[in-house]
Amino acid sequence: MSGTxxxxxxxxxxxxxxxPAGMVAAAICAGAGLSTVLLDEQAAPGGQIYRAxxxxxxxxxxxxxxxxxxxxxxxxxxxxxxxxxxxxxTVWSLSREREIxxxxxxxxRLVQARRVIIATGALERxxxxxxxxxxxxxxxxxxxxxxxxxxxxxxxxxxxxxxGPLLWLLAWQYLNAGAKLDAILDTTPRANRKAAWPHAxxxxxxxxxxxxxxxxxxxRRRVRVVAEVGDLRAEGEGKLQTVAYRxxxxxxxxxxxxxxxxxxxxxxxxxxxMSVGIAHRWDEDQLCWTPVVDGFGGTAVDGVAIAGDGxxxxxxxxxxxxxxxxxxxxxxxLKPDARREQLPDEMQVRLALAQVERGRLFLxxxxxxxxxxxLPEGDTLVCRCxxxxxxxxxxxxxxxxxxxxQMKAFLRCGMGPCQGRLCGLxxxxxxxxxxxVSPAEVGRYRLRPPVKPITLGELAVLPKSEAxxxxxxxx
Amino acid sequence: MFRRLPxxxxxxxxxxxxxxxxxxxxxxxxAATLLxxxxxxxxxxxxxxxxxxxxxxMGVCFECLVTIDGVGNRQGCMVPVEDGMAIxxxxxxxxxxx
Ligand SMILES: Cc1cc2nc3c(=O)[nH]c(=O)nc-3n(C[C@H](O)[C@@H](O)[C@H](O)COP(=O)(O)OP(=O)(O)OC[C@H]3O[C@@H](n4cnc5c(N)ncnc54)[C@H](O)[C@@H]3O)c2cc1C
Ligand code: FES
Numbered sequence: 001m002s003g004t005x006x007x008x009x010x011x012x013x014x015x016x017x018x019x020p021a022g023m024v025a026a027a028i029c030a031g032a033g034l035s036t037v038l039l040d041e042q043a044a045p046g047g048q049i050y051r052a053x054x055x056x057x058x059x060x061x062x063x064x065x066x067x068x069x070x071x072x073x074x075x076x077x078x079x080x081x082x083x084x085x086x087x088x089x090t091v092w093s094l095s096r097e098r099e100i101x102x103x104x105x106x107x108x109r110l111v112q113a114r115r116v117i118i119a120t121g122a123l124e125r126x127x128x129x130x131x132x133x134x135x136x137x138x139x140x141x142x143x144x145x146x147x148x149x150x151x152x153x154x155x156x157x158x159x160x161x162x163x164g165p166l167l168w169l170l171a172w173q174y175l176n177a178g179a180k181l182d183a184i185l186d187t188t189p190r191a192n193r194k195a196a197w198p199h200a201x202x203x204x205x206x207x208x209x210x211x212x213x214x215x216x217x218x219x220r221r222r223v224r225v226v227a228e229v230g231d232l233r234a235e236g237e238g239k240l241q242t243v244a245y246r247x248x249x250x251x252x253x254x255x256x257x258x259x260x261x262x263x264x265x266x267x268x269x270x271x272x273x274m275s276v277g278i279a280h281r282w283d284e285d286q287l288c289w290t291p292v293v294d295g296f297g298g299t300a301v302d303g304v305a306i307a308g309d310g311x312x313x314x315x316x317x318x319x320x321x322x323x324x325x326x327x328x329x330x331x332x333x334l335k336p337d338a339r340r341e342q343l344p345d346e347m348q349v350r351l352a353l354a355q356v357e358r359g360r361l362f363l364x365x366x367x368x369x370x371x372x373x374x375l376p377e378g379d380t381l382v383c384r385c386x387x388x389x390x391x392x393x394x395x396x397x398x399x400x401x402x403x404x405x406q407m408k409a410f411l412r413c414g415m416g417p418c419q420g421r422l423c424g425l426x427x428x429x430x431x432x433x434x435x436x437v438s439p440a441e442v443g444r445y446r447l448r449p450p451v452k453p454i455t456l457g458e459l460a461v462l463p464k465s466e467a468x469x470x471x472x473x474x475x
Numbered sequence: 476m477f478r479r480l481p482x483x484x485x486x487x488x489x490x491x492x493x494x495x496x497x498x499x500x501x502x503x504x505x506a507a508t509l510l511x512x513x514x515x516x517x518x519x520x521x522x523x524x525x526x527x528x529x530x531x532x533m534g535v536c537f538e539c540l541v542t543i544d545g546v547g548n549r550q551g552c553m554v555p556v557e558d559g560m561a562i563x564x565x566x567x568x569x570x571x572x573x
């Protein structure tokens with residue numbers, strides 16, 4: 001693994017995040033002759049979809065599926081390029097002057113770049129139900145990480161609950177691996193089908209359609225699926241013991257369970273982009289904050305672009321194409337004389353992007369999470385770190401608190417170690433509903449560097465540049 | 476709660492969890508090591524003392540905070556496990572950096 005010592009002080013291009021978008025972008029920039037660094041906090045390249053693709057202990061290729069192994073090609077192209085890929089590198093700050101604060105193996109460094117491509121991907125949307133903090137409850141994505149990185153599958157009574165493609169993908173991968181699933185509780189509201197219907201024709205032409213359908217049918221044949229779950233709770237003393245649910249408003253069913261895996265879609269990971277002052281808008285289709293970018297992922301912050309799901313959820317194939325576009329823009333700006341044969345053809349990239357983005361609205365509408373699972377009530381915890389409940393938030397709005405940043409001062413929500421990553425969307429939406437205004441009007445937690453925790457020891461070795469001091473003095 | 480696929484390679488590393496010996500596979504994170512060892516929680520919260528276990532496995536939620544080789548508040552899901560590591564469950568509030 002590279003240490004901070006191998007890092008140069010400056011690069012033409014710094015790419016943050018080694019998922020499909022970042023790997024492709026870094027390889028193209030390097031191929032055009034630009035000095036390029038690719039920083040990623042994971043131990044190996046791949047991002048979320050291709051996590052651990054070069055080193056997964058899952059031996060049988062059929063378990064994770066062909067789409068997963070496609071990542072090997074991207075990793076090979078990256079390794080064959082001159083891009084300096086640094087694993088275990090956590091970026092904790094980015095300034096408008098494109099100075100990057102990064103920690104590698106316990107040492108902090110500042111790196112300067114002429115262009116920065118943020119490719120930090122997505123996170124799973126919060127799924128605040130009663131009991132979601134109990135040990136035994138985790139996200140479907142977390143469970144998938146255990147499978148890809150460690151070859152681990154659930155043992156004991158296992159329930160999957162929620163909505164969205166990733167939930168079904170995990171179920172399929174688990175069944176391929178020989179795991180036993182007790183039930184899938186599908187929380188997709190019935191009304192979503194009607195809302196999605198007008199976009200169905202576009203989705204029929206999407207490459208995701210046939211694959212998705214096949215996967216869905218294959219899972220449905222093998223697992224009990226309960227549709228239209230409208231109420232969901234995890235219960236237990238000190239750990240999960242029971243999953244209680246209702247279909248619609250029907251009677252409650254209780255299942256004994258050891259593991260409950262929750263998922264209701266992914267949202268852009270916006271921390272770094274927000275902290276550098278890139279404008280974000282409330283996306284009513286995807287119910288999340290999305291950075292404002294141009295057709296190349298470029299932002300209003302000079303020299304900083306965003307590629308991949310971090311610029312709005314569009315999936316892994318789109319992430320690759322968007323990585324190419326961001327790289328093209330960087331090469332054109334820094335090396336206008338680069339030979340065309342070294343670069344992807346812009347028209348082809350745009351065509352491919354249009355192809356894979358087709359029908360996205362269908363997926364957004366179909367898998368739009370129900371209000372009830374985004375806007376919890378009563379004692380359900382919203383902020384897991386500081387243990388703040390939905391009721392406390394609503395009551396504080398009644399006291400005149402109008403936004404998330406004020407809410408921090410009242411309740412400490414969003415002030416724990418996760419810095420509001422997990423509760424941010426819930427808090428914004430809860431305040432919006434209580435005030436009867438749009439989330440856009442309520443706004444979001446202000447994010448300041450460091451966006452990832454950094455130790456005093458790491459800071460001590462940093463040169464005291466003005467940017468470094470600004471980066472670590474919290475507001 | 477979780478088990479390893481039979482062909483997923485051997486757990487050759489030796490670590491301790493709260494002083495008791497446990498095995499880990501090179502390439503696993505500390506959080507995965509705890510889950511594979513059947514540890515049901517890795518910390519208790521500073522506010523109410525409630526037990527918590529890894530939730531996101533990707534560095535977002537900070538539920539996996541543990542003490543590793545005497546250093547508190549390490550994010551277990553982001554730290555690759557190493558031979559000889561002493562991992563401890565973290566109780567309540569820890570000073571932010573020791
Ligand atoms: C847990 C999870 C699992 C998923 N699994 C699948 C799947 O199996 N199939 C599928 O089609 N889609 C999956 N997705 C959806 C995913 O968003 C893909 O569409 C795809 O991975 C997006 O590619 P990307 O290049 O935009 O970002 P990602 O692949 O998410 O890569 C982003 C990279 O940035 C790194 N990073 C983030 N912040 C920092 C930082 N501050 N410093 C350093 N590095 C950082 C991360 O470690 C990560 O490697 C998953 C999403 C999540 C959240
Ligand atoms: S399990 Fe969420 S940060 Fe480690």
